[in-house]
Each structure stands twice: as C-alpha cells, then as structure tokens.
Amino acid sequence: MSFIDNIVQDWPWPLKVNAFFAILFFFLVAITILSLVFLRVYKNRRERNKRHYWDQIDTFLNNGLFDDTFDLAKETQRFKASHLVTPLQKKVAIREILVYNENLKGESSEILKNLFHDLGLDEFTISSLTDGKWYDKAKAIYVLSELQVKKAKTVALYLNDKHETVRAQAIYYYIKTADKNPLGFFGKLKKELTLWELIQLEDCLKFVYQGPVPDFSKWLDHQLNTVLVFSIRMIQQFDQYEHMERLVPFLDHQDERVRAEAIKSLRKLHFEGLLDVVVPRFLTESRLVKKEIIKTVETHGDLELLRGLRPALSIKEEWQTNLMYLRAEKRMQPTLES
Secondary structure, eight states: OHHHHHHHHTSOHHHHHHHHHHHHHHHHHHHHHHHHHHHHHHHHHHHHHHHHHHHHHHHHHHHHHHOTTOOHHHHHHHHHHHHOOSHHHHHHHHHHHHHHHHHOOHHHHHHHHHHHHHTTHHHHHHHHHHHSOHHHHHHHHHHHHHTTOOOHHHHHTTTTOSSHHHHHHHHHHHHHTOSSOTTGGGGGOOSOOOHHHHHHHHHHHHHTOOSOOOOGGGGTTOSOHHHHHHHHHHHHHTTOGGGHHHHGGGGGOSSHHHHHHHHHHHHHTTOTTHHHHHGGGGGGSOHHHHHHHHHHHHHHSOHHHHHTTHHHHHHTTOHHHHHHHHHHHHHHHHHHHO
C-alpha cells in the first residue's frame, strides 16, 4: 500500500484529479448497476408474490361464492389469519374483491361486501385513507364507495381536500352510496366545484345514482356559485318546471356564470317573458351572457329583434360574440324569406 502511495505522491496534481474522478465514476457506475439489479430482483419477487396471493384469494372467493359445502365463516377467519398479514396481501385481496364485485350482482355482491368487512379489509382501507398519500386516499374512497361501506362522516373530511382527485372521489362516494338525497354533501362543501367535478357530478347522477330524482331547488340558496350553476342546470335537465319561477331572480345574480345558466335553463324550459327581461340588458352584459341572449333571441324571437342587438355589438369588438350573432342571423334569414 505504501508503494502505491509513493507512486501516487509523485504524480502531478492534474493526474491525481483525473484518477480521483475516474475512481468516483466507476464507483457510481457500480452502485447504479447494483441498485438496478436489486430493484429488478425485488420487482420480480414482488410480482411472484402477487401472483401467489391472487391465486390464494381467487380460490377462496370462488369457494366462498360458489361452493355450498364451503364453511365460509370458519374459512374466512382462517384465511384472514394465514393469508392477510402483509399490506401487499391485503391490497391484492381488495383488488380481487373489486373485480368480483364489478361482475357479480345480487346475493353474490352482498356476500363480497360482507367478506370485505369480515376479513378486516374495511379497517385497512380506512387506515390508508387517514394515513396515506393523496393517491392512497383517492383509492381508499373509491373502494369504500364501490363496496358500499357506510363511512360518510369519515369521507366528509375529504370533500374539501386540496387535491382535486380526492375531492372527486369523495363526491362519487356520496352519490354511489346514497339511497336518497344524493346531494346532501352540498351542505359540507366549502370550495367551489371545478369544471371536471361538475361534469363528473352530472354523470354520476344520471348513470350511477339509483334512487329517486332529488329536488334541485333545495340548493338554490347555496353560498357557492358553482353549486347554484349546477342546481339551475339540473332543474332544466330533469324538467322540474315547478321550480321555473325560482330561477328568474338569478338573471340578476352578480356572477356571470349563474346569470348565463339561468338564461339557458329558462330558455330550454320555454319560460314566457324571458325575452322581455334579457334583451334590454344586452348592452351591459358580459360576453358570456350575451351569447346566451343571442341564442335565446334566435330560439324564441324573430330576425327584427335579433338585428336590434347589432348596435350593442359594434361598441365593443367582441369577435366571438359577433360571429355567433352573424351565424344566428344567417340561420334565421331563410325562415323570414320563406
């Protein structure tokens, strides 16, 4: 070693620097290669374990659902003690139960939901909800909703979460698990709904919720403007004509989105006298609301009334609004000439 030290000491300093970086480079390369090998071995081993766990839970679920001689209560406790020890085993079990639940209905679905509870997977899911990252929370809420686990108070904490995906899953949970009043969570909202959440909420009401149609007018006094927009839109889409008069005051709302949605809904509900209210205020309205007024005049008015809006358009160079006006005029003109 002293012989090597003597040689190195005789080297000029640039050669010493190069030698140092060369050794450092080979050291880093060796660390990288060893890390890649370790990760590959770890991943392969994890995948083998997952396949093994899948086979175990799959066999257990098949026996529990389709074998009448299977002692489900006894075997459930045995399976829980022997095969649901690690977090990976529990995650695989939850995933398999979700797959089965998606493809089975009626009594089989109820058995799966009971197994989810008896195996202690509901507790594991809730622990992931409270202690996990945002994606763990979103996944946990989804699992609770699909398996109809009644934990509304727990999920309510995430309706105003800072992450959009978590909030969206919390909304989905309330609609998925509701027997009636699917919009009851509106009372707990403190943040405005995003466009994506509004779209998801509408789709869930139409295609996920199975209960009676709610009374959307209940939420017309909500403090959030996006909730007002949604409620007004749903009154129109579900043809709740009995609430049409309650939409009229929103033509004067301070938020342009609310005013525009009120005009759109009243137009589609064929509210009499809408033109008399909206046409005089065309000049002072925002671009968004002007577009809805033009559509309303095209639908319920005539070409003369439409052309009466033209002077107001020339004051501000709003090319999008002007383009909409010209298209409406072109569509209405043949009707007049015929």
